[in-house]
Amino acid sequence: MTTATATSTRIFNFAPGPAVLPEQCLKQAQQDIWNIADSGIGVLEHSHRGSVIKKVFEEAEADCRKVANISDDYAVIFQQGGSTLQFAMCPMNFLTPDKTADYLHTGAWSKKAIREAKLFGNVHLAYDGTGDNFDHIPGPDEINYSANPEYVYYCDNNTIFGTEWSAPPQTDHLLVADMCSNMFSRPIDINRHAVLFASGQKNLGPSGGTLVIIRKDFLEKANADLPVMLDYQTQVDKGSMLNTPPVFAVYFMGLVFKWILANGGLKGMAKRNDEKAKLIYDAIDGSDFYQAVARPDSRSRMNVTFRTPNEDLDAKFVAEALENDLSGLKGHRSVGGLRASLYNALPMDGAKALAQFMADFAQKNG
Amino acid sequence: MTTATATSTRIFNFAPGPAVLPEQCLKQAQQDIWNIADSGIGVLEHSHRGSVIKKVFEEAEADCRKVANISDDYAVIFQQGGSTLQFAMCPMNFLTPDKTADYLHTGAWSKKAIREAKLFGNVHLAYDGTGDNFDHIPGPDEINYSANPEYVYYCDNNTIFGTEWSAPPQTDHLLVADMCSNMFSRPIDINRHAVLFASGQKNLGPSGGTLVIIRKDFLEKANADLPVMLDYQTQVDKGSMLNTPPVFAVYFMGLVFKWILANGGLKGMAKRNDEKAKLIYDAIDGSDFYQAVARPDSRSRMNVTFRTPNEDLDAKFVAEALENDLSGLKGHRSVGGLRASLYNALPMDGAKALAQFMADFAQKNG
16 A cells, blocks of 8 residues: 555565665666666766767766756865865865864754865854754854854754754855755755755665765865875866776766656756655644654754654664665664654655555554 | 677776776675675664674675784774775874974875874974976985874875875885775785775775774773774774764675785785786887886886877877776876876776777877
8 A cells, every 4th residue: 555556566665874865866777777878887887988878978077967957166076085075175175274164053964064074174154053952953142153164064954863954054154055865855055155065865866975065166275195086177177087986976977867857857846845855744743652753943854853752663663664664764873762854856746655554653652 | 809708897997086887896895785694684774783684794804814814913803984084083083282293294194194194293394206297116215204203194096197105115114104095905915004094995895994903012002082083993893883984885895805816916906906007107218209207217007107199199098998998097187198007906807998998099199
């Protein structure tokens, strides 16, 4: 009843990442792994310097620019190492011991980014949500910027606590955004940013590829004499082809960009994501059984965090949901409870099936 | 006539990397992308913390250890960033401005590694093949080690010039080996090494994954306060799961390790690789038409570099070979001429077809 289609062998996947991907992209990849573009060679096996993969990369970049309306003031590059390497690359490129960046500390991911930044320069904590256990996104009154930061860093969506910025922080300084878990889930104001990055495995594709969007004139301030792989300017100059890139991850991102464009673009994504999130938050708010973790004004559309009345019921919920083909609903170990991740590719039917399951489970166990 | 099978839509792929992969691994991947282990979720979409991917990683490591007989004195980790990031990570972890490593400079790849090492410590060039345009691997008389290097670095196979060490350099110091292009193509003496690394896209799998084998007691000498992604000790402690790993690349390496084990292990690989290389070198040596680039005592079994009498004929060779379903034979732009890459997964029939084409082409154009 809750499976995707009567003929499908697949179940609904609410995992926080790696996460569900569009089925039509999976089907295309199945073909192209054997033989892409009638070349007689699979996508994994082509030289990255050859015409087939060159076209894959050119289209991925062009479609990415179309998706988010990215101007020529910005470079678009595909990297490896995930967001965790970006946590280090940003300060390695743009900080020195006599420079300061402002960090807005909203959870586990910003904590990791702050640790890396301190290796290269000064970190001013413009906001620290530790005391509130990161249950909300700060309002302007809670933020104190330093006088002249090199950049202001924020994590746009916090997968673990289930909070999300409704708009970028209000500041005149250029922003660096970790958009790992909500990139391309809604329209973005690219132009307020120096750097935006997202690893693949939420809304963009498989793990192993990282999308970095970087303002070209900001690059002029970058440090010299860095290892080539960690030098943004070199990576931009080489057009993501400094060394052998993670071809399959970029190829798959390209398929997803085309899927986004064919499904209403970022506005279409946002509309469906809002609807899916509303289904689950309504299921929480409409019951006395479930309790939301994040403050209502800070709720993530990507990761809905909630609890049943106790841990035993949380565990029972996860197990029975899986029996009903609803997978990946356990909360992160540091927060506990339950978490439903509702990325772009999670079908509306999946959200409906979960909402129905939640109602049934509450009725039986309430 | 030269295609793999009458029913296949695939051609023979002599590309230097990314390169041909075993067809049975490709077929397995086609299935698992839709639904792996009957879980209802594809391999790209599973949480890396879940049981399905945990098993994939555990088996990949166990099979890797079996393939190369790797003892518990060594850690086996799967990384991102390719060999180019390893060029930086080795000196970042093990050098300081008052420490020295010895580098054996045999071509374009060691040049890149030397550039990175100089950012972190002192490089002693124990051998420099620049003057001979890297046409051979140095003998013991050509190498001058420093008094007390932290490690001795070498590139085991030079894809561009087509040279390969027949055995690791003779020294009592621990070695660091770039085995990017010949890893698991023959038996290896792991125990003479501090670190061995290879990015996936030659003998191991697709690009985007990097295998690193590292001696545990050598890690005790590593520097502290590094970015976590670049800290070998942290990566080892976290068992390749510090952050979301490149799941598909590791999954595919795991398939290839099983394929190696099922096909005679490293001895089986070496035997077939020797036979394939002999077919092509015999085609060169048995003609007055072709000329080998590398010195006979230093010839690579992986990348056979050669020339026809002139550049026009080189270009004609590449074009006509492709018409005969023999792809990827153009030499690297810095050396020119022709190059046939004969990695593990290149079928014997491919080498035979190329040898036959070479004979035919020489007869027609000689």
